Amino acid sequence: MKEAELVENVGVDASTFLRFLRLLRNSFSCISVIIAALLVLNIVYNLKYVDSGSRNALSLLTIQNLDGKWVWPALAASYLISEFNRKGFERY
Numbered sequence: 081m082k083e084a085e086l087v088e089n090v091g092v093d094a095s096t097f098l099r100f101l102r103l104l105r106n107s108f109s110c111i112s113v114i115i116a117a118l119l120v121l122n123i124v125y126n127l128k129y130v131d132s133g134s135r136n137a138l139s140l141l142t143i144q145n146l147d148g149k150w151v152w153p154a155l156a157a158s159y160l161i162s163e164f165n166r167k168g169f170e171r172y
Contacts, residue, residue: 110164118157
C-alpha cells in the first residue's frame, strides 16, 4: 500500500507508527544477523583459549575475556550496527 493511501485510510499518526515499526523490524533484523556471527566468535574463542575455571555463562556471551586480534570483530560489528541504524533513519 502506498504512503498516501495509508495516510488517507488510517491517518497520519497510525501511518507514522507503522513506518516506525517497519524501521525497527528492518534494523533489528540486520543487527541480529551481525550479533549472531559475533556471538559464535566469542564462544569459539572462550572455549579454545580461556580455561574453564575462569569462564562462566556470561563471559561466553560478552567480550570480557577476548584478547588481541579477537577484539576487532566486535569493534567492526559496532560500526556496522551504527551504520545500519544511520542508514535506516535516513531512509525512513
